Amino acid sequence: MARPQMGDERREQILEAFEKCVIRKGVAKTTLSDVAKESDLPRSLVRYFVGNRADMVDLLINRMIERAEDGLAHLRPKSRPQTTQDFVDFLFENTFANDLSNNVVGELWYMSERDESIRKRLAAMYGRVIHLMVAQMEADGIGSSAGQRRDAANIILSLVYGQASFRELGMPGMAGKAAHTHALTIIDTLPTKSKKKTSNKETK
Amino acid sequence: MARPQMGDERREQILEAFEKCVIRKGVAKTTLSDVAKESDLPRSLVRYFVGNRADMVDLLINRMIERAEDGLAHLRPKSRPQTTQDFVDFLFENTFANDLSNNVVGELWYMSERDESIRKRLAAMYGRVIHLMVAQMEADGIGSSAGQRRDAANIILSLVYGQASFRELGMPGMAGKAAHTHALTIIDTLPTKSKKKTSNKETK
Incomplete structure (x- = not known):
């Protein structure tokens, strides 16, 4: 990985957004799009950093x-x-x-x-x-x-x-x-x- | 209620079916139709005896x-x-x-x-x-x-x-x-x- 530090920060940002969504809607109803919206990052990036559900x-x-x-x-x-x-x-x-x-x-x-x-x-x-x-x-x-x-x-x-x-x-x-x-x-x-x-x- | 005994039996039958559905699918995903199917009773009767979810x-x-x-x-x-x-x-x-x-x-x-x-x-x-x-x-x-x-x-x-x-x-x-x-x-x-x-x- 070329810029692991950057990756870790983004991943952290995305996971925090994911946790917020989970608390609001539950894991089952949380989608990648929800996390993208919550983290203010493009869906493709969310998928790239944390993969699927x-x-x-x-x-x-x-x-x-x-x-x-x-x-x-x-x-x-x-x-x-x-x-x-x-x-x-x-x-x-x-x-x-x-x-x-x-x-x-x-x-x-x-x-x-x-x-x-x-x-x-x-x-x-x-x-x-x-x-x-x-x-x-x-x-x-x-x-x-x-x-x-x-x-x-x-x-x-x-x-x-x-x-x-x-x-x-x-x-x-x-x-x-x-x-x-x-x-x-x-x-x-x-x-x-x-x-x-x-x-x-x-x-x- | 004219025939409470009968009602109790039906209700029991319906609740048992409901519990089976709940175990299989969870409460959130269980519908009146599922319960009707599981209990082998018409949906209208299920609704009559136990109301909504x-x-x-x-x-x-x-x-x-x-x-x-x-x-x-x-x-x-x-x-x-x-x-x-x-x-x-x-x-x-x-x-x-x-x-x-x-x-x-x-x-x-x-x-x-x-x-x-x-x-x-x-x-x-x-x-x-x-x-x-x-x-x-x-x-x-x-x-x-x-x-x-x-x-x-x-x-x-x-x-x-x-x-x-x-x-x-x-x-x-x-x-x-x-x-x-x-x-x-x-x-x-x-x-x-x-x-x-x-x-x-x-x-x-």
Whole structure:
């Protein structure tokens, strides 16, 4: 690619327009022409940069994964190593607190009911979150077995997702801190061994 | 109505056909003609018995609520009063274990993103589940305050919903008993007072 930088900028511009359309109309009803109009770019360019709708859905998922991993990589205060609690805080406070992400996620979940490949990609995305949470617990010496850590991570992710979903419905009582506090209690009550606080090397 | 019994049967037949169409095509794409074809009844009759699509969505929600309340009313073994544990078991084992319900629920959640009235009806439905769970805890003398019971019920419902959602994605580890066991632990670790096992009068 001759001018990758330029390409990245345009792609970003187009994806942002695509996300706006998705929130307004849903993925199924969003066309390349809609995105062209929203981004103020010619349809041919939209197609050139992001391909067809299936490609856009792929890019959308990749973008969400990137955002999540980016957030997870930078969540700790710089003064100390990252802990499992930071991770849980991040899930409750950031991941599902973004209206745009929630809308896009809602779209993807809906599509996944009839699209095996989207279902698999979503499952991989959430599987990655669980994997990272388990790794963090292990680094913190939390939990006495891999199975125990995995169960805790599954439960916490379900809790985060359920709470965020009901909050979207506007249910009173789902916006409080109870679930978040409970998730931290789950971590706190797991057995710990030799509390090596983290096995990560400081990278900065 | 001259022959309400007959009407109920037809309505049931039509709603079943509607649910099948919804699972296959989604609510948005299901037409009265589809339902007529699926139920093998004339379109005019379908319209007469269930009205337009908005009415069908209403009936669908009512039906889900009826099913859930029916299940909740009959979940205890006849030999003893119903407990909070029965309630939690029911949520994990029945409510979200039905593929048809899950599909319909998925449709309704999706529609709720752009339809305020559906959002309110869904919120009321889940609010009702929480209300019943809280009442059961109170009857069992579980929890030291209304707020504590409500928090516990919110957390358990979120857990049930999150687990069911991830299971739908086909994620390994979400099909196990860990979340169910954890929910029972939440109930078990709440303070209890004077263990009056239930305040319900035996009704049989």
